[in-house]
Amino acid sequence: MTSPTLTLVRGDITRQRVDAIVNAANSSLLGGGGVDGAIHRRGGPAILQECRALRASRYGKGLPTGQAVATTAGELDARWVIHTVGPVHSRTEDRSHLLASCYRESLRVADELGARTVAFPAISTGVYRWPMDDAARIAVETVRRTGTAVEEVRFVLFDDMAYRAFAARVG
Structure with missing residues:
Protein backbone atom coordinates (compact mmCIF):
# COMPACT_ATOMS: atom_id res chain seq x y z
CA MET A 1 0.00 0.00 0.00
CA THR A 2 1.20 3.42 -0.93
CA SER A 3 0.03 6.98 -0.69
CA PRO A 4 -2.54 7.86 -3.38
CA THR A 5 -2.20 10.64 -5.91
CA LEU A 6 -3.99 13.75 -4.60
CA THR A 7 -6.05 15.71 -7.12
CA LEU A 8 -7.97 18.94 -6.55
CA VAL A 9 -11.15 19.78 -8.42
CA ARG A 10 -13.31 22.86 -8.00
CA GLY A 11 -16.85 21.75 -8.61
CA ASP A 12 -19.79 19.54 -7.75
CA ILE A 13 -18.95 16.22 -6.09
CA THR A 14 -22.13 14.66 -7.46
CA ARG A 15 -20.73 15.05 -11.01
CA GLN A 16 -17.52 13.09 -10.39
CA ARG A 17 -16.84 9.85 -12.26
CA VAL A 18 -15.05 7.83 -9.59
CA ASP A 19 -15.41 4.45 -7.90
CA ALA A 20 -16.62 6.01 -4.64
CA ILE A 21 -17.95 9.39 -3.58
CA VAL A 22 -17.63 10.26 0.10
CA ASN A 23 -20.71 11.82 1.64
CA ALA A 24 -20.36 14.24 4.55
CA ALA A 25 -23.44 12.69 6.14
CA ASN A 26 -25.30 13.39 9.32
CA SER A 27 -25.58 10.56 11.82
CA SER A 28 -29.16 9.72 10.82
CA LEU A 29 -27.96 8.63 7.33
CA LEU A 30 -31.33 9.84 6.05
CA GLY A 31 -30.18 12.86 4.05
CA GLY A 32 -29.77 16.47 4.99
CA GLY A 33 -28.41 19.70 3.58
CA GLY A 34 -25.20 20.58 1.77
CA VAL A 35 -23.21 17.73 0.25
CA ASP A 36 -25.45 15.15 1.94
CA GLY A 37 -28.63 16.55 0.40
CA ALA A 38 -27.03 16.94 -3.03
CA ILE A 39 -25.82 13.32 -3.06
CA HIS A 40 -29.23 11.99 -2.01
CA ARG A 41 -31.06 14.17 -4.57
CA ARG A 42 -28.85 13.30 -7.54
CA GLY A 43 -28.27 9.68 -6.52
CA GLY A 44 -31.97 8.95 -6.21
CA PRO A 45 -34.03 6.76 -3.89
CA ALA A 46 -31.73 3.71 -3.93
CA ILE A 47 -29.23 5.46 -1.63
CA LEU A 48 -31.91 6.38 0.92
CA GLN A 49 -33.34 2.85 0.76
CA GLU A 50 -29.95 1.34 1.67
CA CYS A 51 -29.39 3.96 4.38
CA ARG A 52 -32.77 3.06 5.92
CA ALA A 53 -31.76 -0.60 5.88
CA LEU A 54 -28.50 0.27 7.68
CA ARG A 55 -30.47 2.20 10.31
CA ALA A 56 -32.83 -0.76 10.77
CA SER A 57 -29.93 -3.18 11.25
CA ARG A 58 -26.46 -2.09 12.38
CA TYR A 59 -26.94 1.63 13.06
CA GLY A 60 -30.21 1.98 14.96
CA LYS A 61 -28.85 4.97 16.87
CA GLY A 62 -27.19 6.43 13.78
CA LEU A 63 -23.66 6.29 12.39
CA PRO A 64 -21.14 7.44 15.01
CA THR A 65 -18.96 10.48 14.32
CA GLY A 66 -15.70 9.50 12.62
CA GLN A 67 -17.02 6.20 11.27
CA ALA A 68 -17.85 5.27 7.66
CA VAL A 69 -20.20 2.91 5.85
CA ALA A 70 -20.94 2.30 2.16
CA THR A 71 -24.09 2.10 0.08
CA THR A 72 -24.89 1.99 -3.59
CA ALA A 73 -24.34 5.22 -5.51
CA GLY A 74 -27.72 4.96 -7.21
CA GLU A 75 -27.81 7.22 -10.25
CA LEU A 76 -24.44 8.92 -9.54
CA ASP A 77 -21.46 8.31 -11.83
CA ALA A 78 -19.85 6.13 -9.16
CA ARG A 79 -20.25 2.60 -7.85
CA TRP A 80 -20.56 3.46 -4.17
CA VAL A 81 -21.22 6.26 -1.72
CA ILE A 82 -19.17 6.11 1.46
CA HIS A 83 -21.04 7.94 4.21
CA THR A 84 -19.02 9.44 7.06
CA VAL A 85 -20.11 11.71 9.90
CA GLY A 86 -17.78 14.59 10.58
CA PRO A 87 -17.51 16.32 13.94
CA VAL A 88 -19.00 19.70 14.72
CA HIS A 89 -16.14 22.15 15.31
CA SER A 90 -15.62 23.23 18.90
CA ARG A 91 -13.49 26.05 20.26
CA THR A 92 -13.26 24.35 23.65
CA GLU A 93 -12.63 20.70 22.72
CA ASP A 94 -10.10 19.31 20.23
CA ARG A 95 -12.07 17.03 17.90
CA SER A 96 -9.45 16.87 15.16
CA HIS A 97 -8.94 13.13 15.79
CA LEU A 98 -12.58 12.58 14.79
CA LEU A 99 -12.17 14.56 11.57
CA ALA A 100 -9.02 12.59 10.73
CA SER A 101 -10.94 9.38 11.46
CA CYS A 102 -13.51 10.30 8.77
CA TYR A 103 -10.77 10.22 6.13
CA ARG A 104 -9.04 7.09 7.50
CA GLU A 105 -12.28 5.14 7.88
CA SER A 106 -13.51 6.19 4.44
CA LEU A 107 -10.26 4.92 2.91
CA ARG A 108 -10.57 1.68 4.89
CA VAL A 109 -14.09 1.15 3.52
CA ALA A 110 -12.86 2.06 0.01
CA ASP A 111 -10.16 -0.62 0.33
CA GLU A 112 -12.74 -3.19 1.44
CA LEU A 113 -14.83 -2.34 -1.63
CA GLY A 114 -11.88 -2.41 -4.01
CA ALA A 115 -12.31 1.26 -4.96
CA ARG A 116 -9.32 2.80 -6.73
CA THR A 117 -10.62 6.37 -7.15
CA VAL A 118 -12.35 8.23 -4.31
CA ALA A 119 -13.81 11.75 -4.27
CA PHE A 120 -13.92 13.57 -0.91
CA PRO A 121 -15.66 16.82 -0.01
CA ALA A 122 -14.19 19.15 2.64
CA ILE A 123 -15.78 17.27 5.54
CA SER A 124 -17.23 19.31 8.44
CA THR A 125 -16.58 22.70 6.81
CA GLY A 126 -20.21 23.57 6.07
CA VAL A 127 -22.83 23.71 8.80
CA TYR A 128 -20.39 21.98 11.19
CA ARG A 129 -18.21 25.12 10.87
CA TRP A 130 -14.73 23.57 10.84
CA PRO A 131 -12.24 26.28 9.75
CA MET A 132 -11.30 25.57 6.13
CA ASP A 133 -7.52 25.91 6.51
CA ASP A 134 -7.44 23.50 9.44
CA ALA A 135 -9.82 21.08 7.73
CA ALA A 136 -7.56 21.06 4.65
CA ARG A 137 -4.48 20.40 6.81
CA ALA A 162 -11.84 25.80 -0.23
CA TYR A 163 -9.80 25.14 -3.35
CA ARG A 164 -7.09 27.61 -2.26
CA ALA A 165 -6.94 26.11 1.25
CA PHE A 166 -6.46 22.58 -0.09
CA ALA A 167 -4.04 23.72 -2.80
CA ALA A 168 -1.83 25.29 -0.11
CA ARG A 169 -1.63 21.88 1.62
CA VAL A 170 -1.23 19.65 -1.42
CA GLY A 171 1.63 21.78 -2.74
Missing part, protein backbone atom coordinates in the same frame (compact mmCIF):
# COMPACT_ATOMS: atom_id res chain seq x y z
CA ILE A 138 -6.15 17.47 8.60
CA ALA A 139 -7.56 16.01 5.37
CA VAL A 140 -4.33 16.13 3.38
CA GLU A 141 -2.08 14.95 6.23
CA THR A 142 -4.42 12.08 7.10
CA VAL A 143 -4.76 10.85 3.51
CA ARG A 144 -0.99 11.02 3.01
CA ARG A 145 -0.35 9.05 6.23
CA THR A 146 -2.98 6.37 5.65
CA GLY A 147 -1.86 3.22 3.89
CA THR A 148 -4.39 2.43 1.18
CA ALA A 149 -4.77 0.68 -2.15
CA VAL A 150 -6.73 3.69 -3.43
CA GLU A 151 -4.79 5.14 -6.34
CA GLU A 152 -6.37 8.61 -6.55
CA VAL A 153 -7.98 10.74 -3.86
CA ARG A 154 -9.83 13.61 -5.45
CA PHE A 155 -10.72 16.51 -3.17
CA VAL A 156 -13.78 18.09 -4.77
CA LEU A 157 -14.12 21.62 -3.46
CA PHE A 158 -17.23 23.72 -3.86
CA ASP A 159 -15.71 27.20 -3.96
CA ASP A 160 -12.48 29.10 -4.54
CA MET A 161 -11.76 29.56 -0.83
Whole structure:
Protein backbone atom coordinates (compact mmCIF):
# COMPACT_ATOMS: atom_id res chain seq x y z
CA MET A 1 0.00 0.00 0.00
CA THR A 2 1.20 3.42 -0.93
CA SER A 3 0.03 6.98 -0.69
CA PRO A 4 -2.54 7.86 -3.38
CA THR A 5 -2.20 10.64 -5.91
CA LEU A 6 -3.99 13.75 -4.60
CA THR A 7 -6.05 15.71 -7.12
CA LEU A 8 -7.97 18.94 -6.55
CA VAL A 9 -11.15 19.78 -8.42
CA ARG A 10 -13.31 22.86 -8.00
CA GLY A 11 -16.85 21.75 -8.61
CA ASP A 12 -19.79 19.54 -7.75
CA ILE A 13 -18.95 16.22 -6.09
CA THR A 14 -22.13 14.66 -7.46
CA ARG A 15 -20.73 15.05 -11.01
CA GLN A 16 -17.52 13.09 -10.39
CA ARG A 17 -16.84 9.85 -12.26
CA VAL A 18 -15.05 7.83 -9.59
CA ASP A 19 -15.41 4.45 -7.90
CA ALA A 20 -16.62 6.01 -4.64
CA ILE A 21 -17.95 9.39 -3.58
CA VAL A 22 -17.63 10.26 0.10
CA ASN A 23 -20.71 11.82 1.64
CA ALA A 24 -20.36 14.24 4.55
CA ALA A 25 -23.44 12.69 6.14
CA ASN A 26 -25.30 13.39 9.32
CA SER A 27 -25.58 10.56 11.82
CA SER A 28 -29.16 9.72 10.82
CA LEU A 29 -27.96 8.63 7.33
CA LEU A 30 -31.33 9.84 6.05
CA GLY A 31 -30.18 12.86 4.05
CA GLY A 32 -29.77 16.47 4.99
CA GLY A 33 -28.41 19.70 3.58
CA GLY A 34 -25.20 20.58 1.77
CA VAL A 35 -23.21 17.73 0.25
CA ASP A 36 -25.45 15.15 1.94
CA GLY A 37 -28.63 16.55 0.40
CA ALA A 38 -27.03 16.94 -3.03
CA ILE A 39 -25.82 13.32 -3.06
CA HIS A 40 -29.23 11.99 -2.01
CA ARG A 41 -31.06 14.17 -4.57
CA ARG A 42 -28.85 13.30 -7.54
CA GLY A 43 -28.27 9.68 -6.52
CA GLY A 44 -31.97 8.95 -6.21
CA PRO A 45 -34.03 6.76 -3.89
CA ALA A 46 -31.73 3.71 -3.93
CA ILE A 47 -29.23 5.46 -1.63
CA LEU A 48 -31.91 6.38 0.92
CA GLN A 49 -33.34 2.85 0.76
CA GLU A 50 -29.95 1.34 1.67
CA CYS A 51 -29.39 3.96 4.38
CA ARG A 52 -32.77 3.06 5.92
CA ALA A 53 -31.76 -0.60 5.88
CA LEU A 54 -28.50 0.27 7.68
CA ARG A 55 -30.47 2.20 10.31
CA ALA A 56 -32.83 -0.76 10.77
CA SER A 57 -29.93 -3.18 11.25
CA ARG A 58 -26.46 -2.09 12.38
CA TYR A 59 -26.94 1.63 13.06
CA GLY A 60 -30.21 1.98 14.96
CA LYS A 61 -28.85 4.97 16.87
CA GLY A 62 -27.19 6.43 13.78
CA LEU A 63 -23.66 6.29 12.39
CA PRO A 64 -21.14 7.44 15.01
CA THR A 65 -18.96 10.48 14.32
CA GLY A 66 -15.70 9.50 12.62
CA GLN A 67 -17.02 6.20 11.27
CA ALA A 68 -17.85 5.27 7.66
CA VAL A 69 -20.20 2.91 5.85
CA ALA A 70 -20.94 2.30 2.16
CA THR A 71 -24.09 2.10 0.08
CA THR A 72 -24.89 1.99 -3.59
CA ALA A 73 -24.34 5.22 -5.51
CA GLY A 74 -27.72 4.96 -7.21
CA GLU A 75 -27.81 7.22 -10.25
CA LEU A 76 -24.44 8.92 -9.54
CA ASP A 77 -21.46 8.31 -11.83
CA ALA A 78 -19.85 6.13 -9.16
CA ARG A 79 -20.25 2.60 -7.85
CA TRP A 80 -20.56 3.46 -4.17
CA VAL A 81 -21.22 6.26 -1.72
CA ILE A 82 -19.17 6.11 1.46
CA HIS A 83 -21.04 7.94 4.21
CA THR A 84 -19.02 9.44 7.06
CA VAL A 85 -20.11 11.71 9.90
CA GLY A 86 -17.78 14.59 10.58
CA PRO A 87 -17.51 16.32 13.94
CA VAL A 88 -19.00 19.70 14.72
CA HIS A 89 -16.14 22.15 15.31
CA SER A 90 -15.62 23.23 18.90
CA ARG A 91 -13.49 26.05 20.26
CA THR A 92 -13.26 24.35 23.65
CA GLU A 93 -12.63 20.70 22.72
CA ASP A 94 -10.10 19.31 20.23
CA ARG A 95 -12.07 17.03 17.90
CA SER A 96 -9.45 16.87 15.16
CA HIS A 97 -8.94 13.13 15.79
CA LEU A 98 -12.58 12.58 14.79
CA LEU A 99 -12.17 14.56 11.57
CA ALA A 100 -9.02 12.59 10.73
CA SER A 101 -10.94 9.38 11.46
CA CYS A 102 -13.51 10.30 8.77
CA TYR A 103 -10.77 10.22 6.13
CA ARG A 104 -9.04 7.09 7.50
CA GLU A 105 -12.28 5.14 7.88
CA SER A 106 -13.51 6.19 4.44
CA LEU A 107 -10.26 4.92 2.91
CA ARG A 108 -10.57 1.68 4.89
CA VAL A 109 -14.09 1.15 3.52
CA ALA A 110 -12.86 2.06 0.01
CA ASP A 111 -10.16 -0.62 0.33
CA GLU A 112 -12.74 -3.19 1.44
CA LEU A 113 -14.83 -2.34 -1.63
CA GLY A 114 -11.88 -2.41 -4.01
CA ALA A 115 -12.31 1.26 -4.96
CA ARG A 116 -9.32 2.80 -6.73
CA THR A 117 -10.62 6.37 -7.15
CA VAL A 118 -12.35 8.23 -4.31
CA ALA A 119 -13.81 11.75 -4.27
CA PHE A 120 -13.92 13.57 -0.91
CA PRO A 121 -15.66 16.82 -0.01
CA ALA A 122 -14.19 19.15 2.64
CA ILE A 123 -15.78 17.27 5.54
CA SER A 124 -17.23 19.31 8.44
CA THR A 125 -16.58 22.70 6.81
CA GLY A 126 -20.21 23.57 6.07
CA VAL A 127 -22.83 23.71 8.80
CA TYR A 128 -20.39 21.98 11.19
CA ARG A 129 -18.21 25.12 10.87
CA TRP A 130 -14.73 23.57 10.84
CA PRO A 131 -12.24 26.28 9.75
CA MET A 132 -11.30 25.57 6.13
CA ASP A 133 -7.52 25.91 6.51
CA ASP A 134 -7.44 23.50 9.44
CA ALA A 135 -9.82 21.08 7.73
CA ALA A 136 -7.56 21.06 4.65
CA ARG A 137 -4.48 20.40 6.81
CA ILE A 138 -6.15 17.47 8.60
CA ALA A 139 -7.56 16.01 5.37
CA VAL A 140 -4.33 16.13 3.38
CA GLU A 141 -2.08 14.95 6.23
CA THR A 142 -4.42 12.08 7.10
CA VAL A 143 -4.76 10.85 3.51
CA ARG A 144 -0.99 11.02 3.01
CA ARG A 145 -0.35 9.05 6.23
CA THR A 146 -2.98 6.37 5.65
CA GLY A 147 -1.86 3.22 3.89
CA THR A 148 -4.39 2.43 1.18
CA ALA A 149 -4.77 0.68 -2.15
CA VAL A 150 -6.73 3.69 -3.43
CA GLU A 151 -4.79 5.14 -6.34
CA GLU A 152 -6.37 8.61 -6.55
CA VAL A 153 -7.98 10.74 -3.86
CA ARG A 154 -9.83 13.61 -5.45
CA PHE A 155 -10.72 16.51 -3.17
CA VAL A 156 -13.78 18.09 -4.77
CA LEU A 157 -14.12 21.62 -3.46
CA PHE A 158 -17.23 23.72 -3.86
CA ASP A 159 -15.71 27.20 -3.96
CA ASP A 160 -12.48 29.10 -4.54
CA MET A 161 -11.76 29.56 -0.83
CA ALA A 162 -11.84 25.80 -0.23
CA TYR A 163 -9.80 25.14 -3.35
CA ARG A 164 -7.09 27.61 -2.26
CA ALA A 165 -6.94 26.11 1.25
CA PHE A 166 -6.46 22.58 -0.09
CA ALA A 167 -4.04 23.72 -2.80
CA ALA A 168 -1.83 25.29 -0.11
CA ARG A 169 -1.63 21.88 1.62
CA VAL A 170 -1.23 19.65 -1.42
CA GLY A 171 1.63 21.78 -2.74
